[in-house]
Amino acid sequence: MKIIVPMAGRGSRLRPHTLTIPKPLIPIAGKPIVQRLVEGIAEVLEEEIDEIAFIISEDFGVEIEEKLKEIAKGLKAKSTIYYQDKPLGTGHAIMCAKESLEGPAVIAYADTLFKADFKLDKEADAVMWVKKVDNPEAFGVVNLNEDGHITELVEKPQDFVSDLAVIGIYYFKDVAQLKTQLEKVIEENIMHGGEYQINDGIKKMREQGAVFKPGQVDEWMDCGNKHVTVETNSRMLKFIHEEQKEKLISSSLKIHDAEIIEPCFIGENVFLKNAKIGPNVSIGNGTVVDNCTIKNSLIQEHSEITNAKLDKAMIGNFAKFNGEFTSVSLGDYSTLE
CATH class of the missing domain: 3.90.550.10 (Spore Coat Polysaccharide Biosynthesis Protein SpsA; Chain A)
Incomplete structure (x- = not known):
């Protein structure tokens, strides 16, 4: 086939x-x-x-x-x-x-x-x-x-x-x-x-x-588009969590005073500090999240997210976001500080 x-x-x-x-x-x-x-x-x-x-x-x-x-x-x-x-x-x-x-x-x-x-x-x-x-x-x-x-x-x-x-x-x-x-x-x-x-x-x-x-x-x-992609990410997380066929949270995750509300995907070498993550959040490898509340969002690899309250957000690779904005759409290598 x-x-x-x-x-x-x-x-x-x-x-x-x-x-x-x-x-x-x-x-x-x-x-x-x-x-x-x-x-x-x-x-x-x-x-x-x-x-x-x-x-x-x-x-x-x-x-x-x-x-x-x-x-x-x-x-x-x-x-x-x-x-x-x-x-x-x-x-x-x-x-x-x-x-x-x-x-x-x-x-x-x-x-x-x-x-x-x-x-x-x-x-x-x-x-x-x-x-x-x-x-x-x-x-x-x-x-x-x-x-x-x-x-x-x-x-x-x-x-x-x-x-x-x-x-x-x-x-x-x-x-x-x-x-x-x-x-x-x-x-x-x-x-x-x-x-x-x-x-x-x-x-x-x-x-x-x-x-x-x-x-x-x-x-x-x-x-x-961004809206339906974020929604699809949330739906897929729910299916995987229910079926338990995949490991969603990496063992290399580092946490300091953070809470995870499943289902979430968290990649390799992610650092969560003073954060509340989930439900329905994907965070890619090497990303740092500090002083944030994030739900229903998709964040890719090697980004830095600080002082944020995000819902239905999509953030690309190597992005920096610092602010009080919600429902954002940031592409790769973007900076918003």
């Missing part, structure tokens, strides 16, 4: 945090978004992952590529790096990895996380992972027939079609079928908004008789 991860976009809605690091590498409960994504997929598939193909921008750099290779290695999978040189849509991004588009595969966009307990139907030609939503007009949704097969995929319907929203994760029994149809999409220059879309490849597969089925997830968590 392969996992194909298109992730070439920088994530403009999450700036300034994505000015120095791609959005999929932003940590959620102590792990990069893309790492939590592929680990979650592997857990649902319940089988060995042979390869993880990452489709990135070439300007991400060697350090990012090495981090992605480490993530694949953690699942005992081969890592392959492909480059998308132009932002020409989801279909174009997938075709940038055409050498890996053979056999069973999951394609997953690296800006969403999920919790699921369904059994993947590997007899279907393809499975589209979906979640019931209250506002289907804001999403791409699928319609089902009486056999539970997907018969229609509609983008942001103005009239009610279905409340099953597509979350951006797809299983293909043989992803070469999608490759063949996306090649036709590009040859025929079928574009929407100047981009080639995966949905047109899916439509052509269905026209050729491919059976698509839904796989419904229990939780769908977005990482598109």
